[in-house]
Amino acid sequence: MTTLAPVLTAADLNEYIAEVYPQIIEQFPGYDVHSIEPGHVVVHMRTDESHLRAGGTVSGPTLFALADMGGYACVLSHVGREALSVTTNLNINFMRKAGPGMLEATCNILKLGKRLMVFDCAIRELGNADIVAHATGTYAIPPKA
Amino acid sequence: MTTLAPVLTAADLNEYIAEVYPQIIEQFPGYDVHSIEPGHVVVHMRTDESHLRAGGTVSGPTLFALADMGGYACVLSHVGREALSVTTNLNINFMRKAGPGMLEATCNILKLGKRLMVFDCAIRELGNADIVAHATGTYAIPPKA
Amino acid sequence: MTTLAPVLTAADLNEYIAEVYPQIIEQFPGYDVHSIEPGHVVVHMRTDESHLRAGGTVSGPTLFALADMGGYACVLSHVGREALSVTTNLNINFMRKAGPGMLEATCNILKLGKRLMVFDCAIRELGNADIVAHATGTYAIPPKA
Amino acid sequence: MTTLAPVLTAADLNEYIAEVYPQIIEQFPGYDVHSIEPGHVVVHMRTDESHLRAGGTVSGPTLFALADMGGYACVLSHVGREALSVTTNLNINFMRKAGPGMLEATCNILKLGKRLMVFDCAIRELGNADIVAHATGTYAIPPKA
16 A cells, blocks of 8 residues: 655644644634544544534534544645645535534545545544544645745 | 425525524624525625635635535525424535635525435635535435424 | 637547447447537436346436546546546435436536536436436546646 | 444345346446445455446446445345335545456445435455545435335
8 A cells, every 4th residue: 555654743733733724723722633643643623612503513514624624634744734735525424413522533544646635534522432424535735836 | 396485585594593503603794595596595605814724715614614504594495494404415526716705605406305405506706607616415304293 | 707618529529438438338328428518518328227226216326327427528528538537536416216218417517627627417317307316526637748 | 332233144135136136236247245244344346348447447337336336235234125225325536546357345334324324435456455446425224114
């Protein structure tokens, strides 16, 4: 299999994202890249009342944001500080309800090419094996200058 | 073709969404159901600096939220005040960059069954024919009590 | 909006596909590019007993093949004889059952870039307004030699 | 996590599919449910010249058929002989080319509800760790009589 090797640590990445994309931290203060391994990234997000929808469960846009930021962490951690990497496609299935609290997204790089990265991402309430939402997506990587 | 008939006006729907899902209005103050016709709904959202991502363009989570709220407007306007209708799947393609300003989502109901509604949604900058993002999704409708 | 202009006629395209991809014609003898307009392509496929699934309705793989060939017709008709254009993503919703007979796929180019084309496609039984299946997909276009 | 338990063996399932859906076996003679474990199913398919596309690689419709039959094997093996279970949505990413030969699809049930089953599926050339295609999909399960 294609060998994947991270080029940034979780601490590097958290610092970089706060710098280039402050809006996401403002909207989701609990966003945190938890761990990075070859081809795998784990991301956390703490949700509160402001992230809920009708019915009192975590909203779709919140879960999408976590999946999308999981993919962003995948591409940045393995390609480097390419802030302009952008999502081209994301497909998400919502499967179970989640209450406010800590969410964990476990993400895998399925393919890392020169121009595109494909990943998937399973979101769970921290400590609960049931999958709340599952996403697959593609990031476009800007050409090297 | 299956006949589709709205059961709520845009004014009804804006009032209802503000009541059952105040978080979305707080995060996206410019959210507005613009018009409702049989099988078709147009939704607006005004974006500002807080909705941008790295590179200064409207973020993926913001565009997702608009597409998802477009689907929500489709199901509520044609089924009634079923706040607990939930997205089960949403697939979105991001095609062009959008700057801050008014976004318009034109949404179509592709199928309205008893339990599921399928819709698509094209998002543009208001007054610009180019499509910024295109989504297809499914909402589950709660069974009648 | 980006101006789209076809560079091949439907007759050209049918001849070219039969030459570069004879397997599709063998599996789906009724495959036919019906019409090409700027940004829009209509494709037909006749199904028989061999294309049905359990329950006697047209199978998912058959509907997928029609959607995928609709996208192929979009890219070839507007870019030229680039047989090596390949699907990178396709999302399909199956909404209604179809019996054997003539299917019509109406396809739209949502974005035509240098490297990627995004399209959508609605499949109906010919002469019936109800949508049987709806797909959105992306083709990668090979770089010019 | 929800406990999943298969109710059919691979041998049972191969026999049942050949009976209720003979068309798939005719088009893909090498189709075979290889193994079934709680929440996991492995399916094989042998491809030859008839399954290739322009460029000499396995076609998109062939890979879709394998992913879709992987989902069908997931639902039938865990719910029982419900031939009329149907795909409602399938999203597939094509990542690498595959030559003719044996393909392996490893499928996981992400959620098994009363009415819907969500699964994912990674397709590889047998013995090669690189993923050729990855799909996520939903099957609707017919209500109990």
